[in-house]
Amino acid sequence: MHYDIVIVGGGAGGLELAAQLGRKLGRRKGAERILLIDRTVFHIWKPTLHEVAAGTLDTHQEGLSYPILARRNHFSFTLGELAALDPAARTLTLAPMADEQGRELAPERTIAFTHLVLAIGGGANLFGTPGAETAHLLENTADAERFHHRLLTAFTRASFAPERALAIAIVGGGATGVELSAELIEAHAEFLDGLAKDQRFRLDITILEAAERILGALPEKISAQAQTALERKGVTVLTGARVQAVEEGRLVTSKGDIPAALIVWAAGVKAADTNPAFGLETNRLNQFVVNDRLETSAPGVWAMGDCAAAPWTEGRTIPARAQAAHQQADYLASVLTARLAERRHEPAFQYRDFGSLVSLGESRGVGSLMGGLGGPNFFIEGLIAKWIYMSLHLAHHRAILGTGKTIVLALARLLQERVSGRLKLH
Ligand SMILES: Cc1cc2nc3c(=O)[nH]c(=O)nc-3n(C[C@H](O)[C@H](O)[C@H](O)COP(=O)(O)OP(=O)(O)OC[C@H]3O[C@@H](n4cnc5c(N)ncnc54)[C@H](O)[C@@H]3O)c2cc1C
Structure with missing residues (x-):
């Protein structure tokens, strides 16, 4: 099977790119020439995962199915997980997929492309912390739904426990950790509303941040405002606290042990460990190194969003944010439309931080x-x-x-x- 443009990853960036290209090419040509591949069948915008985790957003209402999006935006979609890439032969291989009973769902397939865009996102950085892999992550919908299920169980257990309290620890005081704690407080308030009086319980949330302030990527004034707002809501914010190990029911930190029934790891950004095996240059965070035109070390193979290390300013790379993925989708849509028309229109990509x-x-x-x-x-x-x-x-x-x-x-x-x-x- 061959497509002119193959996009792997239908997240914040890849899906917008596929939709733009499909709509530009129109019903027949779009579906013939553009293929989107994702390892899940429905799309949820990743910045809402903390709401899914807290239960304030329902994936069944929020999720948009890729085949329907493909039909409406005139591109083709296939379910698959990128397993291997041969940039010289211009082919990629999708791993076989199995259902919950282990029966084959989709076979291994090889797809040929003229242009390839990698938009497979990234996840948290565990920084080699012992036991960190046992904490809850918020990397995809399945993680968020798993956490939500555990949260409801923990809420119910706490409502009958003699101490009537539930402790949750969140590692990482970035936007994800801060937003998750705010959603959890609202979820707790709504859970208590209507619950029998003798079952009401306290929710103790602790955010642990290794740096000296939360929301380190934002101006100090915002960090201070957010910290005050969280503390007013009863959240404990521990800054300068290094997590040394995650153990059953507690965190071992440089500021002492923090007991917690639920632990969420929301620190750092790192791309998939499998990325360096794809024959493209990667950095120490496993991101594909791209030039100022978002092209990887293999011509005709682009990378965008969280999986890409794109040059920005003062030696830094463009931050892993939805707004960057969105702008890169716009940029690549015009570059690839020109390539399809055998024209070259490739000014350097300029990231605008809004x-x-x-x-x-x-x-x-x-x-x-x-x-x-x-x-x-x-x-x-x-x-x-x-x-x-x-x-x-x-x-x-x-x-x-x-x-x-x-x-x-x-x-x-x-x-x-x-x-x-x-x-x-x-
Ligand atoms: C809880 C949370 C809150 C956030 N809040 C904000 C915010 O407020 N503002 C902001 O700007 N950013 C926010 N972000 C960051 C933002 O979500 C990401 O920067 C953005 O989603 C990156 O887009 P992307 O297209 O690179 O990757 P993603 O949106 O992660 O999409 C990657 C896609 O690739 C697919 N995929 C992965 N691996 C494979 C594979 N091997 N084969 C096939 N498919 C694959 C995945 O299924 C997924 O659909 C938040 C992130 C989280 C987790």
Whole structure:
């Protein structure tokens, strides 16, 4: 099987790219020339995984099926996991896949391409910490759903336990850890609402951050605001705390042992350990090293999003953020459209940092919006910050569903929440 453009990974970046290219080429040509491959059958925008974990977002309502997205946006889709790549022969191999009973679901396949885009994302960095692999991760929907299931069990157990308390430790005070703790507090409040009086229990959340402040990538003012807001909600924030080991029911840290029934690892960013085997140059975080045109060490093979180390400013690489993946999708859509027309239109990719917003629960957010590198910088907080934060999610839906369907979906979800409540308790 051969496609002119093969995109591996239908996440924040890869799916937007496939949708843009398919729509540009139109119904017949798009499906013939563009193939998207993902190892799952439905798409969830990764920045919402902490909401799935807390149960404030339901994957069955939120998930969008790839075959339907492919039909609507005029590209082809196949389920598969990238297992091997031969950049010189311009072929890739997809691993065989099995169902839950171990029966073959999809065979091993080889796909030939003219142009390949790797958009397979990344995960957390365990920094070689003993036992860290036993903590909950938030790398994909399955991780988030597993955590949600354990959370509901832990909530129920705590509501009958003599001490009426549940301790959760979150390793990593970046946006993921901060946002998860805020969602967990709301989930807990909603769980208690309506629960028999004698079953109400306390939720003790501790965030551990090795650096001297949480949200280290954001301005100090935002870190301080977020820390105060979390502490007001009862979260313990331990900065300068190095986690030395994860053990059953506790964290061993440079600031002493932290007991916890549930431990989430939300620190660092690292791409898949299998990436260096693909015959492309990679860095120590297993990201594919790309040039300022997002091309890897093999011509005709591009990488974008969290799996790519793209040059930025002052020797740094572009941060692993949804806004970077989104901008890279726009860029590669125009580069690859030109390539398909046998034209070359390849100015260097310019990343524009629009700032970052962090959600602190249903009605509050903090963050900074930037006018660009060196441009004016606005601090923003409260409901407006939260609204802008939510609008980024809608912008992603708009890129893959169009404006009309995004409005209908947003309204449907609002109504559903009004009827069934915000928290998924089953
Ligand atoms: C809880 C959380 C909150 C976040 N909040 C924010 C935020 O507020 N703002 C922000 O800018 N960023 C945020 N991020 C980061 C953001 O989600 C990522 O930067 C972004 O999703 C990267 O997009 P991507 O396309 O590179 O990868 P992803 O969105 O991770 O997509 C990768 C895709 O590749 C598929 N895949 C992986 N390996 C293979 C394989 N071998 N074969 C086939 N398919 C494969 C996966 O199934 C997935 O669909 C958050 C991340 C998390 C975890």
